[in-house]
Amino acid sequence: MIDRQLPPGAARTGASPEFVRDNVPDALLADHRTAAGVYGRVVVLEGELQFVFAQDGAQPILMKAGDELIVMPEEAHRVVPGEGMRFFIEFHRVGEPDS
Numbered sequence: 001m002i003d004r005q006l007p008p009g010a011a012r013t014g015a016s017p018e019f020v021r022d023n024v025p026d027a028l029l030a031d032h033r034t035a036a037g038v039y040g041r042v043v044v045l046e047g048e049l050q051f052v053f054a055q056d057g058a059q060p061i062l063m064k065a066g067d068e069l070i071v072m073p074e075e076a077h078r079v080v081p082g083e084g085m086r087f088f089i090e091f092h093r094v095g096e097p098d099s
Contacts, residue, residue: 002061004070006039010092013038018045018088021081029081033074039092040071047085052078063087 019028031054034040042051044067050060051069054076063069071077079087 002069004072006041006070006092007094009094010039011095012090013093014091016089018086019081020086021083024079024081028079031076031078033076034071034091035073037073037093039073041068041090041092042071042079043068043088043090045086045088048082049085049087050080050082052080054078 019025042049042063044063044065046065048065049063051063052058052060060080061069
């Protein structure tokens with residue numbers, strides 16, 4: 001697993017609903033990016049999820065229940081859901097708390 005941390009002062013600005021294999025939006029299954037200044041925190045609650053950075057030669061990262069991964073702003077990526085998985089995504093910015 002890649003060891004990344006949110007930067008000092010990062011505050012949660014929102015979160016996705018929990019996703020299971022059958023309701024993961026198509027946009028998350030295809031290459032996409034967070035917005036400028038937005039960090040994602042992918043949290044796997046159950047099962048397994050493959051996380052794939054979109055750069056050439058990137059190997060999928062197998063995430064299991066209890067794993068989390070920080071996605072840097074504007075970093076292209078996608079997910080590949082496994083059987084029985086459940087996950088959600090939190091969004092963070094430096095200096096902008098949840099409203």
